[in-house]
Amino acid sequence: MVPPPVTVRAPAKVNLHLAVGDLREDGYHELMTVFQALSINDEVTVAQADEPGIEIVGDGAELVPDDASNLAWRAVEALAERAGRDPDDPRVRVVIRKGIPVAGGMAGGSADAAAALVAAAALWRMEIGRDELSEIAATLGSDVPFCLQGGTALGAGRGERLVPVLTRHTFHWVIALDKGGLSTPTVFAELDRLRADGRPPRVGSVEPVLEALATGDPRQLALLLGNDLQAAAVSLRPTLRRTLRAGVDAGALAGIVSGSGPTCAFLCTDADSAVRVAAELSGAGVCRSVRVAQGPVHGARVIGGDDTPRPVPPEVHA
């Protein structure tokens, strides 16, 4: 019998704190970061199929590769290998519905990879623990283990070594999407260049951020948001300075470039304030579009539960 397709939702992330250390010999930078998963999602459906393939729909779909280089496809191949299937012929069809801005510093590709891992594991009814999935996730990208885990987490190494952070509070965000993307390696390289030329400011220690998260006070957290990549993202995209100012002028507690950018994330006092800030920011003409989001949310999860029969989405032909 053909198993029903599995659809998994995976979240975007913002880095509340992103301390970038030195360039390592393997080409990565040592990081100390605090991730938070936000209620902006991609959905990935994996279906058994005689005609394998990948399809991407939604915002920015044309910017995402629809071949074997797609991270979701690579995730399926990696899991097929673990399942003892032929990784070169996994006999599935993958459909990605983009809700996360592409190349926006919100881990869209990583979310797709995390979702594809969970979906393929459920489709093939694999007995595989989250720890092992997380190990496979880390081989696909630094942010993929976090997209799997979700919530709020401290990330070390290149961001893949995670410890969950407990928070008692839901935080309310306004997200400003920029007109184009920024390439993550280019932004890291720009930071190296800025550091070789001078001393761009570095974020402080992470402990106060963890304390603010424990109290759940957005005002306290707002004072501590920090991102070492921000100077590099602003250097490559100077208009971000105006976007960051406009969000604070609109009433946000603080604004920050999300990861490698160019998306900007604004922390607000509460849900009502976030709606007001979003309305004013979208009228300011400084960004492509504006969304309201909350965090933390859970990581990659089957929608509706493993046993719930789901209709076949029109794009998927099992």
Ligand SMILES: C[C@@](CO)(OP(=O)(O)O)[C@H](O)COP(=O)(O)OP(=O)(O)OC[C@H]1O[C@@H](n2ccc(N)nc2=O)[C@H](O)[C@@H]1O
């Ligand atoms: C900057 C961050 C912050 O969370 O995310 P984004 O803002 O891009 O989403 C991450 O470190 C990005 O993670 P991810 O997008 O998974 O990057 P990877 O595929 O692992 O790496 C892409 C490239 O980014 C650079 N890179 C990435 C991670 C790291 N710790 N040091 C690096 O120098 C390297 O040049 C690497 O080749």
Ligand SMILES: Nc1ncnc2c1ncn2[C@@H]1O[C@H](COP(=O)(O)OP(=O)(O)O)[C@@H](O)[C@H]1O
């Ligand atoms: N599912 C995906 N598979 C492979 N590449 C992707 C996928 N989604 C996005 N990309 C590509 O990866 C690059 C980074 O995109 P993304 O992960 O969305 O941003 P970021 O790394 O800034 O968080 C972009 O060039 C984009 O085309």
